[in-house]
Amino acid sequence: MESAIYLVATPIGNLQDFSARAEQVLRDVDLVAAEDTRHTKRLFDQFSISTPMVSLHEHNEKQKTEELITRIREQKISLAVVSDAGTPLISDPGYVLVAQARELGVRVVPVPGPCALVAALSASGLPSSQFVFEGFLPSKSGARRAKLEGLSSETRTAIYYESPHRILATVDQLAELFPLRRVCLARELTKRFETIHTAIAKDMLAWLSADAMQQKGEFVLLIEGARPSEDKEELLSIDVKALLARLLIELPPKQAAAVVADFSSWTKKELYQMAVNLK
Secondary structure: OOOOEEEEOOOOOOOOHHHHHHHHHHHHHHHEEEEEHHHHHHHHHHHOOOOOEOOOOOOOOHHHHHHHHHHHHOOOOEEEEEEEOOOOOOOOOOOOHHHHHOOOOOEEEEOOOOHHHHHHHHHOOOOOOOOOEEEOOOOOOHHHHHHHHHHHOOOOEEEEEEOOOOHHHHHHHHHOOOOOOOEEEEOOOOOOOOEEEEEEEHHHHHHOOOOHHHOOOOEEEEEEEOOOOOHHHHHHHHHHHHHHHHHHOOOOOHHHHHHHHOOOOHHHHHHHHHHHHHH
16 A cells, blocks of 8 residues: 555445445554544454554544654654544544644545535425535534524535534524524434434424434534525515514514514524614
């Protein structure tokens, strides 16, 4: 193998997604840097791969990077980088190593393959021509809500990874903020209990709440983008603004905004500001 860093995608569930090229590269390189060597050993055992491994994870990446690049440059070794599943660097370790390698002129070779966010997007039924991926949402409720509120003007499909411990709380917040926005939950992709379900946020909350089994596993969460601003202004002038104005005759701005939010893609925060302006 040529002395270089090989970024090797590995299966996210189904072992048949392991490409012939990926398998060959992992056999032929001098060393494999794995996010979790115990996890990668199970893959190696399945395919009778015996290449030596070292760990490369978020807690030791800065320390290991200098050592590995020195070996590549001075000893001319070939190094493969793998994560626990999917494509390295996508919400997984490897960025520090690759960035420094590129700066020093070390060749970096992608060996493409499975990627959960791409698999989910392709099957979601949501617009795929423009999208933004932001990794994992914040674990704390307040920070997560603030992040989701930022989607009010995001016109691209937004993609996140989410854990089973927070998925219900996250969808609950989405249903409150954007009840009519389409959402897709892609769960356990390529595995036996794979589920890909798309619905408006408030219906997604009801569906998820009704079945505890659908709250288990690893999730990719996709959220439809907001309408372009010109369409939103047109909708406001025809329906939402008139409804808000009528409700303000009977209700204070906060309550009027809450009612309209239940029947539109606008957030309570946006509608409250509109209500204040109208009042």
